[in-house]
Amino acid sequence: MSTAKTFKPVRKAVFPVAGLGTRFLPATKVMPKEMLPLNDRPLIQHAYEEARDAGIEEFLFVTGRQKEMLEEHFDYQPELIETLERRGKTDMIEKITNSEMPEGKLFLTRQPRPLGLGHAIWCAKKLIGDEPFAIMLPDDVILAEKGCLSQMVEAYNETGGNVVAVMDVPKKDTAKYGVLDIKSDDGKIVDIQGLVEKPLPENAPSNTSIIGRYILQPEVFDHLSAFETGAGGEIQLTDAMAKLIGNQPFYGLRYEGQRYDCGSRLGFIEANIAYALQDDEIGQDVSNILTKYK
Numbered sequence: 644m645s646t647a648k649t650f651k652p653v654r655k656a657v658f659p660v661a662g663l664g665t666r667f668l669p670a671t672k673v674m675p676k677e678m679l680p681l682n683d684r685p686l687i688q689h690a691y692e693e694a695r696d697a698g699i700e701e702f703l704f705v706t707g708r709q710k711e712m713l714e715e716h717f718d719y720q721p722e723l724i725e726t727l728e729r730r731g732k733t734d735m736i737e738k739i740t741n742s743e744m745p746e747g748k749l750f751l752t753r754q755p756r757p758l759g760l761g762h763a764i765w766c767a768k769k770l771i772g773d774e775p776f777a778i779m780l781p782d783d784v785i786l787a788e789k790g791c792l793s794q795m796v797e798a799y800n801e802t803g804g805n806v807v808a809v810m811d812v813p814k815k816d817t818a819k820y821g822v823l824d825i826k827s828d829d830g831k832i833v834d835i836q837g838l839v840e841k842p843l844p845e846n847a848p849s850n851t852s853i854i855g856r857y858i859l860q861p862e863v864f865d866h867l868s869a870f871e872t873g874a875g876g877e878i879q880l881t882d883a884m885a886k887l888i889g890n891q892p893f894y895g896l897r898y899e900g901q902r903y904d905c906g907s908r909l910g911f912i913e914a915n916i917a918y919a920l921q922d923d924e925i926g927q928d929v930s931n932i933l934t935k936y937k
């Protein structure tokens with residue numbers, strides 16, 4: 644008989660989308676950063692599909708002013724579908740319906756002021772209740788055979804506790820990330836004994852950093868509720884997670900795949916090239932075009 648432990652399933656995912664996206668101004672003056680198109684679909688849809696493929700059943704958006712377009716994107720669009728049907732564009736209909744959210748599964752709450760990622764997550768406290776949950780930052784995209792969150796759910800089913808996606812970054816860049824203090828590392832699962840938000844390279848405990856995918860236990864809300872500000876004067880998720888360590892297991896997963904920072908212009912452009920190159924329809928043409936710029 645198997646003695647494997649079972650842990651509460653991860654059914655809900657929070658998508659914090661209330662940030663200002665200042666690095667993309669003026670493009671994001673009116674349009675949410677999360678609606679920027681990566682190849683043929685907006686960033687938020689990439690994140691939604693990854694979560695759905697990982698078995699997530701409820702999708703919780705933390706939105707703010709001028710973000711209504713994000714919820715509209717996942718709605719049923721009868722006029723559009725009718726027109727496409729009349730024109731016999733069945734492949735497009737499939738693409739459109741793929742962006743529809745199942746009925747009763749999209750939940751919205753608002754973050755009135757962008758006080759930081761930790762504060763955005765705190766705003767979803769009531770919607771999460773008392774169960775483990777995922778967090779998806781839509782401006783981090785991961786090109787992978789198996790979705791990053793699916794890999795994390797698999798790891799979580801083995802370990803329980805908290806699991807965050809991690810990668811090694813150049814030492815000079817640690818001040819852009821939440822950085823791990825590592826207890827042990829088997830090359831795939833990292834046992835974490837501490838976390839520091841945005842340390843200068845000389846103060847960083849390692850160069851292994853968290854990227855925008857998390858599976859957390861609801862106790863993180865106890866720490867977020869203190870509304871303490873950290874790096875950059877923002878309420879930081881990393882600081883609240885750090886306080887869980889010691890009381891709960893806390894692991895990093897070295898996921899398989901290539902991550903792109905679509906919150907920066909350079910990362911976003913690179914991601915568009917990478918996604919376009921692996922697109923069945925246009926990949927070869929894109930490759931040919933690129934040779935013109937060498």
Ligand code: UTP
Binds near residue numbers: 662676757781782
């Ligand atoms: P970023 O750190 O990239 O911040 O947020 P930002 O404000 O969106 O962009 P810049 O730095 O001004 O260009 C990462 C994710 O967290 C959300 C953002 O919408 C994004 O999806 N976020 C950030 C919030 O929902 N609320 C916040 O207060 C901060």
